[in-house]
Amino acid sequence: MGTGNFLWNLSKNYFTFGLIGLTVSDRYFSIVSVQGTSMSPTFNSHVDNSKRPLTDDRVLVEKFCLEKYKFFHGDVVVFCSPTNHREKHVKRITGLPGDWISAPHNYDVIVVPEGHCWVEGDNSALSFDSRSIGPIPLGLIRGRVTHIVWPPNRVGKVHRTISQERLPF
């Protein structure tokens, strides 16, 4: 009887904890680890693989922006990949609806359509982003990155910066 009671309490606690954790990570904050060097030097700022640190950067993602879907130039966002819904990518917004963007390869100028945004990695040489897949719907965005929380020597705020050459016209 005692063990049954104990197991019941344990599973009840796990269930409650899971519910609360899931709610908080859906609506308020979550922590994700950034893989790959497409956002270097903002995240994973190692230049080549030989200097690769042991851990990837962990970042804090806030979900409050999903209530209104209001974003600004330079926001770093987490979004669901349009080509594979199981993958999540971290990139910086460089264009919002109505902006004119110059396509890098053929010197065409594209207008970002309504409800979409233009995302690019900070490390433009090694980034798979809007330059190859085009503008992405804002509805795919799953949160905004605000802070780096791990490793300890890189803890800090992620700034809403945008390099001059990438500014839309």
Added chain:
Amino acid sequence: MRNLLHRISELKSAAKEAVSKSLLFAKFLCLLHVTDTYLCSPIIVYGPSMLPTLNMAGDVLLAEHLSPLLGKVGPGDVVLVRSPENPRKSITKRVLGMEGDSVTFLPDPANSDRSLTIRVPKGHVWIQGDNIYASRDSRQLGPIPYGLIEGKVFWRVWPPRDFGTLG
């Protein structure tokens, strides 16, 4: 002095009860959120785009959110999709093609019989309203990323004469 101690202990127990009550309430809200986002939620749909399957004025439907998460959405399903044009809005349409499928459609059915065939790219789906004359869907917006699918409609609650699965 004893009176004061008594008052303090009374206050203490009251505070304890308030905390436990609000904790219970918070847990309830969490449960509500999780059922709403991961299991099933009611939606109200308006508009002519899904006639004759869904009525024009305010059908209440139940949408489940497990199938999109598990990748079990297939052609013929009525799905709830976050609009690619306005992320604050959701639209209800029918899936006609998954990634890799060839879809043939009439881009302008009211004025011509011209048809087009395209291949749905990787990770996308082709959605269309049942009423092709009054629907804004993949024919104008192009294929939709799978990540925008939020739920699969499986049950109609209102109006009562159509209560049941979607025909």
